[in-house]
Amino acid sequence: MxxxxxxxxxxxxxxxxxxxxxxxxxxxxxxxxxxxxxxxxxxxxxxxxxxxxxxxxxxxxxxxxxxxKAGHSASNKFRPIVRQKPMLSLDSVDNYEDLLKFDERVKKILKKEEEIEYICEWKIDGLSIGLVYQNHQLIQVSTRGNGNIGEDVTFNKELIKNIPFFLSTIANCEIRGEIYMKKSEFFRLNKELEKNDSKLLANPRNAASGSLRTLVPLQNRKLHFFAYQLFNSSLDSQSTCLRELEKLGFAVSPDYQLCKGIEKTKEFIQKHEPKRLNLDFESDGIVVKVNNYDFYPLLGQTSRFPRWAIAYKFLALSTTSQIEKIYVEVSRNGRITYVAEIKPVTLQGSIISKVTLHNYSFIRNLKLNIGDKVLIKKAGDVIPQIIQLIKLTENIWLPPNACPSCNSTLKWNPTNIYQICDNNYCSQRTINLLAHFASKSGLDIKGLSQKNIEKLYQNNLIKKPIDFYQLEQKREELLKLEGFQKKSIDNILSSIKNSKKKPLTNLLIALGIPLLSSVKAKKLSIFYPNLASIRTIIENNEWEKIRELLGEETQKEMKNYFQNPENFQLLKELEKIWGN
Ligand SMILES: [Zn+2]
The missing domain is CATH 1.10.287.610 (Helix hairpin bin)
Known part of the structure; x- marks a missing residue:
């Protein structure tokens, strides 16, 4: 039995x-x-x-x-590199109790009562690589692969911006460390990808890995490297190793520190965990290593992990919730944006009830629907985003056919990524456009919140941007509006008057021409210092000059914008009053 x-x-x-x-x-x-x-x-x-x-x-x-196994076997896309010394990954813990157990195990194996000296380094959320130097020259860059066999990615070494290709003091050696993409670089790259309607990168780690592990070089991407290991028999500890690496010209984990005993190590972790958000690289923990290399052979390793190191993992920056509703909004240029309402959850101290869904292709790719569970994370620790889906429903949420504001039939953008409301009289589009016109980056008209603009629009006081400048004559009607007092009206009207003296750059931004960023608007206003000169571009068909000045895409958008008779009319009307 x-x-x-x-x-x-x-x-x-x-x-x-x-x-x-x-x-x-x-x-x-x-x-x-x-x-x-x-x-x-x-x-x-x-x-x-x-x-x-x-x-x-x-x-x-x-x-x-x-x-x-440590990691997955190497991909056959790349030439395999057989390693002399396997590249192991680290065992990890996520609480202090288990960290203490690690310390106890170390002491037990070493038969020591006194405190062990540990060295703490940031755990970089990137990918491990090995660099091989021969005759002072960098001859090989390889990924971890399965630990024993890595992938040859030497042809992408130029992407790594902070490694020396030549070592003056050491002829032959291997150096290991972590490749990562800076957060700032990651955001720059994603902005660029979004502009081109390309698929966005999920996180800096994937971005770094995808950039390095590609056979088609991506020269516009920048990667960086933190070194943590140098194979050299003269070294006696991790602290001398890091100093030696720095002397050779490598970047090492900033803030690394020696800690006598596990209590001091714990203090280091507690002090540094909140600081990770301000770093320009993603860190998901602290690597704790026994400092003295003499102990390493005694401590040895398992098939996956060395016993002389452990990774302490920080608290998650993500949490799960459920999608309760999906709705769309229309932006000033007609582009539809998709937003999910989720069951409110607290993440890093703030309550989150809404997440962006970017565009419809994001929904389509994930097969997202109301009722599904999602893992959310603050992107760059600010805007919450969905990073993973736990599918609980069968179907995909279907996009609406009509604009939520004006009910006109929505069209798809040429690459089928998002929908567009192309009704120039769409009320929400117009209100957003007017709000942008009056916004701080535009003409900075004080006292006109989005709500106030909505009120003025609904009461037929402002229907298009030029109407701001006729508001002076409608003082009586303004006074009748709820929430508008004489004093606030005076302030609004004087702010509108002052807006005519703003630099041309502000007016150009206020128009909301797609792709015409503040930098480009400034450039344009240097060569075309007033509205009359801008008008000549359109009348004399000087688009070739604009293409040279601002690039083809921006030129197309600008031409497109002014080909709309209403926009051209607006320009001419503004010309009459601007600067007076
Ligand atoms: Zn609409």
Whole structure:
């Protein structure tokens, strides 16, 4: 009976282990081959731990178990690099209790009572690489791959902006560290991709990995490197190693520090965890290493991890919620934006109830629907975004056919990514346009909030931008409006009057011509210093000059804008009053 039960139990466990292996392998495949993290680290770790526990319980390791490998096997896209010394990953903990256990284990193996000296470095959320130098020259760059066999990505070394290609003091060596993309670079890149309606990058880690692990060089991308390991027999500790790396011209983890004992280590972590948000690189923890290299051979390693180091993982910056509603808004240029209302959740101290869905192709790609669970994260720690979907429904949310404001039929942009309301008289579009005209970056008309503008629009006092300048004659009607007192009206009217003396750049921005950024508007106003000269561009068809000045895309948008007779009319009317 007992035997039978045990056997049944083992069969069930085996099935479970197989399921876990295929799940984890799929995540690994996405992570290492497709540069897509389709599962949150904590969920990945939980499943891997579950598999490990089952393996220990039954003393059984199935073939292909991911617990026996560091990372996924190298992709066959790249030339394989067989390593002399395997590149291991680090075991991790996410609480102080487990960190203490790590310290106890170290002391036990070393048979030491006194405090161990640890060195703390930022854990960079990037990808590990090895650099090989021969005769002082950098001859090889390779990714971790499966630890033993890496991928040759030497042809992309130019993308890494802060590594020396030549070492003056050492002829032959291998250096290891982490490749990452700076947050600032990541945001710049995504802005550029968004402008071109390209697929956005999920996070800096994927961006770094995708940039390095491509056969088609992406020269407009910048990567950086933090070094943490130098194979050189003369080194006796991690602190001398980091100093040596700095001398060689490598960047190492900023703020690294020696901590005597695990309590001091804990203090370091507590002090640095809140600081991670202000770094220009993504850090998801602190790497704690035994400083003294003499201890390393004694401590040894498991098949996956060295026993002389541990990664302490920070608290998650993401949380899950459920989509309760999806709605659309129309922007001033007619582009439809998609927003999800979620069950309110607290993330890093603020309550989140709405997340952006970017565009419809984002919804289509994720197969998103009302009722689905989502993992959300603050992008750049400000705007909440969906980073993962837990599909609970069967269908995809379908886009509306009509504009939520004017009810006219929506069209698709040429690449089918988002919808457009092309009704020039659409009230929401117009209100947004008027609000942009009066906004701080535009003509900075004081006292005109979006709400006030809506009121003026609905009472037929302002229907188009030029109407701001006729408001003076409508003082009586303004006084009749709820919430408008004599004093506030005086202030608004004087602010409107002053707006005519603003630099031409502000007026150009206020018009809201797509792609005409403040930098480009400024450039334009240097060569065309007044509205009359801008008018001549249109009348004399001088678009070639504009193309040279602002680039083809902006020229197209500008031409398109002024080909609309109403916009050209606005220009002529503004010309009459501007500067007076
Ligand atoms: Zn509309």
């Amino acid at each position: 007992n035997f039978y039960m045990n056997k049944k139990n083992l069969m069930a466990s085996k099935r479970k282990m197989k399921r876990l292996i295929s799940l984890i392998e799929n995540w690994n495949y996405n992570y290492y081959f497709l540069d897509q993290s389709i599962v949150e680290d904590s969920i990945y770790d939980k499943h891997l731990r579950e598999l490990k526990d089952l393996e220990i319980k039954h003393n059984l390791i199935l073939p292909d178990s991911p617990t026996q």
